[in-house]
Amino acid sequence: MLDLAIIGGGPAGLTAGLYATRGGLKNVTMFEKGLPGGQITQSSEIENYPGQIEVITGMELMDKWPTQCKRFGLKHDMSEVKQITKQNDIFTLILSNNSTIDAKSVIIATGSVPRSGGFKGEKEFFGRGVSTCATCDGFFYKNKDVAVIGGGDSAVEEAIYLANICKTVYIIHRRDKFRASPHEVEKLKKFPNIIQLLNYDIVEIIGDNMGVNGVKVLDKTKNEEKTLSVLGAFIFVGRNVLNESLKQDDGTFLCELNDGGQVKVDLSMKTSVDGLFAAGDIRIEAPKQVVCAAGDGATAAISAITYLQ
Ligand code: NAP
Secondary structure, three states: OEEEEEEOOOHHHHHHHHHHHHOOOOOEEEEOOOOOOOHHHHOOOEOOOOOOOOOEOHHHHHOOHHHHHHHOOOEEEOOOEEEEEEEOOEEEEEEOOOOEEEEEEEEEOOOEEEOOOOOOOOOOOEOOOEEOOHHHHHHHHOOOEEEEEOOOHHHHHHHHHHHOOOOEEEEEEOOOOOOOOHHHHHHHOOOOOEEEEEOEEEEEEEEEOOEEEEEEEEEOOOOEEEEEOOOEEEEOOOEEEOOHHHEOOOOOEOOOEOOOOOEOOOOOOEOOOOOEEEOHHHEOOOOOOHHHHHHHHHHHHHHHHHHHO
16 A cells, blocks of 8 residues: 555656655655656756756756655656546556556646647658657758747747757747747747748648658638648647546546646645645646646645645
8 A cells, every 4th residue: 555656757746756755755656657757858948947057958857856756765666557546535546457556645747748730641640750849859850841830838949949950940830929938939030940930820741651741831811822841840739638547437537627627726736536636737727837847746745745644
């Protein structure tokens, strides 16, 4: 029987693990099927983590977090948690190999995954020119032309990352104003090889058996279609929360969610179910920042310790 099970090994899960173990809980396991670090490890530039003055990659930022947690006794189980249930004050985690583990309390910190834009050709060419990770795949397009789709911070940031590698980067946004922070948008101007296509829709991502070779777009101002000759299409159109493990056999969810599937929490990261806490991007109104996810993790762990007492 675990005192605390933490589901997810990003900044929220790792910080929860750090605070729970350092706060005196003896039997704490973090379930993370991949390498700990979370989605931020795919980010190419971190310049807003407090105290971190030099610009570093997400991978560099997260590198030491698991080691710090292990020092205080956090265990890492690389199993995937399929379902979390609760009966008579005890939570049961059902793992993907169908084995089960019981826990007195749970922090869910499973975060989110890149959202699909639903563009024609997106699925067909995924992994063959369509990507959602510039740091992972950008190098394949050295000195080539690529498109970045989206208008948020991720799209702008990753367009800048790609501009240092690729010949031309078209950043295509469906509105005439970026959603990204003005500071990020301002940076775009420093790169003569970034071409901003504002008020453009994606008509289709096109290609052949070699992969992507173009993106057909609609210039909504002129009502004109044209095809951009690019070999890569990087899609950054937001993220979906990973709440599947909360789904019960009858189709309901273990705790209350909002319409977007995010877990409802109070300021202590308590969910609607006693002993279940949520932290990071899975919770309502998450600002989706590493520093906020880490703060959530600490809060959730402190709440779990109080609950167990
Ligand atoms: P986001 O802020 O939700 O932006 C998604 C973008 O994709 C929006 O511009 C949206 O257009 C566009 N979009 C959505 N669906 C689309 C569709 N079907 N077709 C075309 N365009 C579509 O997502 P994000 O950029 O991944 O950022 C998520 C959060 O992480 C944000 O809070 C962001 O500030 C944060 N973030 C922070 C940093 C940082 O601080 N270093 C870095 C990355 C992300 P509309 O604008 O028209 O809705």
